[in-house]
Amino acid sequence: MAFDGLFTHAMVNELANQLKTGRVAKIYQPYQGELVVTIRANRKNRALLLSSHPNYARVQITEQALTNPATPSNFVMSLRKHLDGAILKDITQIDNDRIINLHFSHRNDLGDEEDMILSIEIMGRRSNIILYESGSKRIIDTIKHISSDQNRYRMLVPGAQYITPPAQTLQNPFAAKITEFTELQKEFPNYEVLAQALRSKFQGFSKDSALEFAFSMVTSSNVDEAITNYLSQYDASTGFIYDAPNGKLSFSAVQPVLTEDKNVQQFNSLSETLDRYFYEKVQRDRVQQRGHNLIRVVRNELKKNRKKLKKLDQTMEQTHFADTYRIKGEILTTYLSQITRGMTEIELPNFYDDNKLIKINLSNQLSPSKNAQKYFNKYQKEKNAVKYVTEQISKTKNEINFLDNIETQIDLAKPEDLDEIKVELENEGYLKKNNNPKKRVKPVKSKPELFKSSDGTTILVGKNDTQNDRLTMKTAKKDFYWLHAKDIPGSHVIVESNDPSEKTIEEAASIAAYYSKAKNATKVQVDYVPVKNIRKPNGSKPGFVIYEGQKSLKVTPKAEIIQQLMV
Template sequence: MAFDGITVACLVHELREQLLGGKIAKIAQPETDELLLTVKSPAGQKRLSISASASLPLIYLTEYNKPSPMSAPNFCMLLRKHISNGRITDIYQPGLERIIHFTIEHLDELGDVCQKDLIVEVMGKHSNIIFCNTEGLVIDSIKHVSAQMSSVREVLPGREYFIPDTLNKSDPLTVKEPEFIEKLIEKPLPLSKAIYTAFTGISPVVAEEICFLSGIDSSITPKELSVDVLRHLYNQSDLFFSAVKEGRFSPAIYYDGQNPKDFSALPLTHLLGYTRKEFPSMSQVLETYYASKNALTRIRQKSADLRQVVQTALERSRKKHDLQFRQIRDTENRDKYKVYGELINTYGYHLEEGAKKLEALNYYNNEMISVPLDSAKTPQENAQRYFDKYNKQKRTYEALSKFIQETKDDITYLESISASLDIAMTEDDLAEIKEELITSGYIRRKLTKKKVRIKNKPLHYISNDGYHIYVGKNNLQNDELTFHFAVGSDWWFHAKGTPGSHVIVKTGGDTLPDRTFEEAGRLAAYYSKARGGEKVEIDYVEKKHVKKPKGGKPGFVVYYTNYSLVIDSDISQIQEVKSNTSQ
């Protein structure tokens, strides 16, 4: 579901009720592209989160605070200077654009009443937060857009603010029937696409809803429809948007089973196979729908440097492995040279001087063989030459076999770190993975920074039979769980042959029911590279049979007797304990 103009209209309706007349008490900038405003309004103290993230732009009311950097960024300091303690006198949306204007009244340095505009543009990668004066000039913005970045509009201090109309769309709230029909007919596109490309603020899902309400196939083109049908389409569209004009919103999320698939400010009757859950406000819808997605997006951005380190090391190790493998293939025929030397010693006594080959019976397979000779050497010298060649290739094979295993271990280890990055949910998770990379020598520790002990906890679940299950989020936690937290009678689970988390089930000395084994197996499958698979093979064994090899890398274990099960990676029915119990 797109963050469309209808969603913004619903938010503006909500923000006017909650924030209008409110006083801006605090201004924070938790991220480089995000603001958090604390407003004391007649409705009580409210927090407004505004994100101009290119990947996930959002604006909504929230009850949660966010930690801010020790030094406030320049844009935050500018806003504090101008509008701290300012009063919000107006909140509006131009047309059905994905834009919200906040008009803020404040006192200047001389004590005179002034007005400023804080403009939030929620437009995907072009999202921005722009601070303007009453003359419409940009004072500053959270993102600067130069002429080199955009030929349509510069967003820089001193430039005029305007809404670029690059697509020549009409406002569906004010459009009349003749213009509505004309706009659609000029679009040689399927009807639903023609609707959302002709009118502002309409997403593909809303366009499908308008077609569905009209009883018209959304795949046909507008030119194929009669004038009467197009008039009927206009009437249905006007009826649909009357709810927006009158503020009759009903925010809801549409679920496919447990997974949220879409959200909307108005009912979407064409989503027949989904479960609709209504919410009191659009802010709650957005916070619920995007909570996990926003967290994952932020963590993925913050983990980019670590991923680059791991990916670079992986590529280097894989190239090294390929080279070593090609070199070891060159030693495959080493035993042949040993046989040559032995046959020359056995049959070479009758060779004539200057012979170029030896025809002899290979007593290892009873077949005749032709052994090439250096005519300038004696039989003994030819035999020694082959023995030397054999010994050299044998030493090479033995050395390369050891190196190849070490390189394979490096690849497996780096893939396990990559898997840890995939399941990282917090900055503490990333800090622990970074510390592991430093300890392993993949990142150089800065001289100015001391090693910090990170008090991070594993994931904690409770099975439907009441048993506690713990999941390591990285190799350091895996070692801690398996060799310090678990006892001998606990059960240990891991996805077979693929990087993943160690999963420990605390038995308390009980015999586990089958359902708990299956749920622990699902967790091991989900927190591995095999996530999403319907048939993932899981090894499980009592913890007392799991050993740490001498000199093994973090997370590496060995076990020789184990059970196996094949399970899916669906963990939706397993309860997670959010406040992880201390170990």
Template sequence: MSMDGLFLNKIKEEIKNELVGGRVSKVYQLSNYDFLFVLRSKSKKQELVISASPEYSRIHLTKLAYDKPSTPPTFCMFLRKHLEGGKIKDIKQHNNDRIIIIEFETRNELGDFIELKLIAELMGKHSNIIVTNNDLKIMEAIKHVSPFDEQARTVHPGATYTFPESTKKDPFNLDEVDKFFKNNDNFNAFEIRNNFEGLSPLFTNDLLFQFENSRTDIFEIYKRLLSDTLDPTLIKGTKSTYYFYDPLSIEGDRVKYESLNDLVDAFYFKKDEQKKVKQKSKDLELFIKNNIKKLKSKIRKQKSELEDASNKDIYRVKGELIKANLHLIKKGDTSITCLNYYTNEDIKIILDEKLNPIKNSEKYFKKFKKLKNSVVYLENEILLSENALEYFNLLHSQLETSSLNDVDEIRLELELKGYIKKRNKKGMKKGKPNFLTYYDEDGCEILVGKNNIQNDYISNKLAEKTDMWFHIKDFPGSHVVVRSSEDLSETTIRTAAILAAYYSKMRTSGSVAVDYTKIRYLRKVPKKDNSFVTYKTNKTIYIDPTEEFVQNLRMKK
């Protein structure tokens, strides 16, 4: 548990310094339990994420580009009605617990000033976001808890909000902490957590680790850990974690951040996005995988039929041999053995005793013509099946790097092609595809398409003939376009190539081949989706894509 009471105490101060005195200009509900507050504070735009997600409950400022849904759910509309235009007066933490209280000054429907509180309980599966008046009367909450539930506090409009009960002591009361350590010789991590509010296993385990590996008094270590200068640290490993200082008890590669907000922002953005995309695309992924499986089976069957049909010439030969040996056949014969003048060997030909020799010959010629036609048909069908398989493999690859809006575009594409039924599009707004825009250190604009709709748009509609186009060699991937009529620097070429490799199936590979050429040399592939292109006069560069490099690039929001 990285975001414990101690961590919240530290990050609360960062948020408070940035937002107190600021006003809420917009509220977005990013998913079921995730909210984005857009504020104007200290003459600049700020964005605050508050999440009551069971897995990723948290609060932090963000600089990253979250997808903002155009249609607000009910609770989001409530927040907009009561908090937009409101001024943040204070941000507090309740008793070092995982509870943050944001106090607002706003106006009611009559225009009178009132004070409201937004209470964020960041407690894993028990997380909640609750709005109360100044007397703690609950106005609304993202999760309601019935008054008939004897196991939990009532959280329902009209009820009075009560904080969770706790007998734990304040971990910042150093006299109490000193007394605890002096009066307990055999303390353990659980005991420490059980006596003081807001301490996580991460903190208490590291405290004991440092105590056991040094000759320093444990109380002195405790004071140092609480009062040290912030050292926001991400530790990468099988289970990555983070904290407000660098915990010595945890092994792994370290990544340092300038602030706790930057640390939390980076840690959760990708995790949160992946989880939401997985939930939203679950049915699409199943549909695509099933189609890939069916098409592979269909192609195997078609190729088997083609192999059988490829033996068509033997039927023509048998028809010719019957015709050449009519004088040897009598009606009622069931077979004839004669010389096959193509192989100079005897061949036995089965006859239909109900037919005369001429009719038997015609029967074999008819079979030959049928198989000959089926070869042409099967070859065409196999080509169509292989094109469809290539298309669904591409969609599957694109789904792996999709954002929430990308999933909507892939779904729309499948609907327009008639593969799946159209969903109700109430509230959806049509606009340009949701492609990505990056800027390299030279300031060059680099466009990245992450699905067929986006690829077609940036390569065939948006790009100029003189722009440079990048694509991973011989594998499905994104179209990448550098918008410049000038010769590109080595830095820009490498940056665009890294983006092309990163947004592909080869993102975790090394020495990835990426082709690049001018847009003017692209050609659409007949009978295929518009995003399928061929190209010529290209160059190839080999690069190693890294997530860290891509995350450090400047993006257009």
């Protein structure tokens, strides 16, 4: 299902139970279009995430650690001025629409009490977060400014009058009478047709939630009870992630019935459900947003080096004629007496091939000896080229492997991991260093990803070359176990045990496969070996190691296993 009006109704109930009467402790904007308001309620700080992202717009309490930028945005400055220390008096929903209003009470600089509303409109690409005065409805600021040129119905800019989106002519299902539902059910006994009728009359039904509701009505022996039970589920704080009938992963506030039970995961709250559902989707988007320059540089360098390697391979193919040049030079030297100046070609016995005749092209401007010398010069040139091209091919392949590995690391990274990747690219000369000590920001030393196996063994994963080197060569004990996807870019994985169980090794191998370039493959071969068998060659690039005495196993990387083991 989607974040529809019904899910919004359930989320408002959950947030009200946990946050109402709480005090605003912190406000920051970790990413474009996203806001975090930390509210202290019931002696606990809770991070309320408000997102106006076109694809991931939502409101939830998040357990994810989101970074607080050093420089706050203008929108955050406005919010801090009017909401810092404010009391959250209420959380409401407009009818059954996807609009949530957070009602705050705050004292201004003169000590007068002000009532403010922070409104979150969850409407796809038109999603927005708006702060306005409760009484006058004067807009203080919005996370996205919408001028009259963009929307003639209403402006969303500081100083303008806040107007709600155009009201729908549909009924709020939570305020409707049961007979209004039963009459529809009698008119449309087929649940798929009934679902369409529900969406045309009642507000807030997505396609999936309408199908679920309609199915529960037509399959129940007591329709009134089925209606009451279905709608009452949205007052409870629980959540589900499941495989929808269309094959896509989906989430819901109620137990889905149009799917296999084995594909349903239940969570303790809606916020926990959304954290799990959006974890990888949003993470990738944040990395793309923050690391777009790194991605562009790496892809351009990869393209350039692959093109260079192709040309080098073609050059190497041409050097295969080197021995032919030498042979022709030696034959000409042997039969100089049979060659006269002005000849353009000659056929002579090839004593390297049973004296079979070989045709040799000559320059009519050169003497016989100079013609022979010309072939010896070509031979020497090609011979020298072989050595040079071989070195260049090796160097270019190393560059491609390094950049391929960096591309994989960016794909697997969290936004906070990108700073170390940037430094690595600077150190390797792919990015220009900022030599101004005042402007150069030292990256925070990031930590490896932490997992716990089924038997409680700690498993650590390095997500960039700096982490990999630090984890494998400095942090890990020599009798711990090291894992890596075989012959492909990926993370170093450390099992903190000198005698891990087979189950732990299998789980660690799944993690190693997932944190590699082959994360979407069905079978990935993973090597594992004690850390003492790992060596780093002198002068090798960050993250590169060699090892011996390894064992291998094949595993299938699965995101659900990774999430279950993640701490």
